[in-house]
Amino acid sequence: MATTKKLLVQFGDGADPQAFSHACTINTSQDFTVEATTTDATDPNCENPDAPGWVLRSVDTLSASINGAGTMDPMSYGRLRDQQLSGEPIDARVLIDLPAGQGGGYYAGRYVITSLGIAKEGKGYVSCTIALQSDGEVVWVGAA
DSSP states (O other): OOOOSOEEEEEEOSOSSOOEEEOTTOOSEEEEEEEEEEEEEEEOOSSOTTSOOEEEEEEEEEEEEEEEEEEOOHHHHHHHHHHHHHTOOEEEEEEEOSOGGGTOEEEEEEEEEEEEEEEOOTTSOOEEEEEEEEOSOOEEEEOO
């Protein structure tokens, strides 16, 4: 069984061709989720109308989210701050760093930064949190 400790959130630089790099500010936790909204209906039990029916579901929409946190790196935080304040989507990847034969690759899509926060407790270091929501289709690209 292949395992990895490397899950990286990478952001595009907007150039053509685009280069992707990890934002150092997202250094303690990263998570990626794909969610579906559904329409539900009941599959009636016609042979026994008194028996419960089963729920039928069809997918209406898909959406992806990225969340991360870490000790703030001023340079990468500044790039994320500027991106959020622009109100424009950013190209992002969520990389599972494994060879293709072991399930590696990345999710790719456009995202809007919906939350970017900074905090500090006592004499500790400044920390950062970030949340992004997909803006359109997100695709899986297997490792080469």
